[in-house]
Amino acid sequence: DPGEISEVAFQLMNGNPLVSASAVTGALAVKPNAYVSVVQSAGTFTSIPANGGLGDNLNSPFSLDVDPAAPQGYEFTLLLTVTADLYFQKTFDITGRVGLPDFRTHEIGDVYLSVTDQGIIGYMDQGGGQGEGMGPGGFPSDLFVSSFWAGTSSAYICNRDYNGLGSENYEWIVSDPDPNGRVRDLGPVGSDQTFQAVFTDGGHASPLPLVVEQLTMAYEASGLNSFVILEYRLTNNSAAPVPALYTGVYCDFDIGEDSTNNMGGTDFARNMTYLYEPLGHYYGIVLLGGDTPANLTVVNNIFYVFPTSAITDANKFDLLTGTLTHPVGKIADDWSGLASSVMNLEANGGQGVVAYALVFGNNLTQLRNNADAAIAVYSPVAPLTEEVPVKLFRLGQNQPNPFNPVTSIKFTVEKAGPVELAVFDLSGRRIRTLVRDSRNPGDHLVTWDGTDQAGSRVPSGMYFYQLVSGGDSFTRKMTLIK
Incomplete structure (x- = not known):
């Protein structure tokens, strides 16, 4: 909230199927902006087991200072650089928002x-x-x-x-x-x-x-x-x-x-x-x-x-x-x-x-x-929102799920314009772009056959698929089995 110094912690998932991550540290920065600055920029994460294991820095949190003049809903970008085992390093872009929490x-x-x-x-x-x-x-x-x-x-x-x-x-x-x-x-x-x-x-x-x-x-x-x-x-x-x-x-x-x-x-x-x-x-x-x-x-x-x-x-x-x-x-x-x-x-x-x-x-x-x-x-409270618009932008759960060898993905867009639907692995690496063109409003259906952009079969496991259209995005998970 405006005027507060807030502690921040992150949860990381290890997508490597065999190797655990140790000596995991993080450095937090914020892209230049008018209202948000980093107070505590260094953090230490717990060791993260292989194959989907989780780790966090709850015991060593970062902290942010939010200016009292920051407007509700103001968005800013954090840069989290994670280092593990001396040889792994990756920077994540994370969108933050002042106030109005989940x-x-x-x-x-x-x-x-x-x-x-x-x-x-x-x-x-x-x-x-x-x-x-x-x-x-x-x-x-x-x-x-x-x-x-x-x-x-x-x-x-x-x-x-x-x-x-x-x-x-x-x-x-x-x-x-x-x-x-x-x-x-x-x-x-x-x-x-x-x-x-x-x-x-x-x-x-x-x-x-x-x-x-x-x-x-x-x-x-x-x-x-x-x-x-x-x-x-x-x-x-x-x-x-x-x-x-x-x-x-x-x-x-x-x-x-x-x-x-x-x-x-x-x-x-x-x-x-x-x-x-x-x-x-x-x-x-x-x-x-x-x-x-x-x-x-x-x-x-x-x-x-x-x-x-x-x-x-x-x-x-x-x-x-x-x-x-x-x-x-x-x-x-x-x-x-x-x-x-x-x-x-x-x-x-x-x-x-x-x-x-x-x-x-x-x-x-x-x-x-x-x-x-x-x-x-108790007595009913009068409605506080007379009308709530609903944006017709949806990404359905793939069917079947888990799947082998082919699955279908249904999505809906509200307006005609550019649409991108892509598949990513647990590390965030793009595996396959399924849609990258202009689509008319309404429902659309595409399939994925479990192959990468070069046509090679990908390993079994969990994958993310993300729909992007008109500045909006929606991500879901799916599982390929063999």
Whole structure:
């Protein structure tokens, strides 16, 4: 933010399949600009294992000084030069932005919760480097992953989460134009502290399209400071109505030192599902606003998460609709929870509102009292954005993925003009340019046969593909197997 000195850390991935990286150091500089300068320019990274291993400089961060006069959204370019094992050196160009972060943390009350601009709650990523999670002040986070879900069928489930194997999906994405897609601190609007973000379903393979305005509200006063309210205002920008859109908030809490010692239950009188550690913390997901629940359920992760490392879209839809429901988890195990409801969205800008509270308590009685306080204090906030434009610039997930030998990539551009679609390896080296020409507005489909620019087969492994058009870019991952 303007006027702050901020610590900066980076995470590096080692794309070498055989050789670990040691003695990794970094030097940070900034391209000449009017507002941002480097204070601490040297950093030391942890050793980085081979074949996709990760390392960071969290214990030796860089720091930046931002001038108080810097405008919100001001962009600048960092130059990070990484040296490893005396013979490797590479400089990365990184775009930074003043203010308007990807996440903010409510921490004015007795409980803290991080919220993001992509529908994911608690953390932006599995590594936990972006976000604080959720927990009572002074305690580590008890939240593993949480997300806002929306779905009309097993073919359309939109969420943003990750699983225990490090795989992430990006179906909710930042809204265009900036800065609508960032998390704004609106101050005391409807609460003591209100954050706003806007995201869309543009990362889904078949977007409706939906625009979601997220308002999150926290309170400082005693009796109101053990929960955070999350309100979602959905806008249907399709020419067709959505007669039954199921929405919900899903939370996987790992409470205490042993997540397999957790339990769960449902309080139908309060429209709440909750999770707890018998001698520890309690957390509830409360459906607010008097809506009729479609489902209030705990989810046994052993059956629905662990077999495939993530809940399948078919099971997600059955959970949203209540086809799968399990109100009580009395056996100590690894549990998660969901509260959901259903709404009807008219075509061409039709809107619906749904709200939840994430509630904390030291015991069940306290949890119920705090849930009652959240129910009593909530009233829908008037829309803060009357119209949110959606840019029709999308890059679909390749199909099939993983693939061998050929995969298809679908992309959409809004305006006629130059388009480039290219494939890169983990080190950032360009492998193949698939498109470099002018394209008309609309959907386009290209294929990649797993060869480089010279026509030679490339090794199996993970690759990135990036779409660039009109100053915008979008990158996804794909895996080639043999």
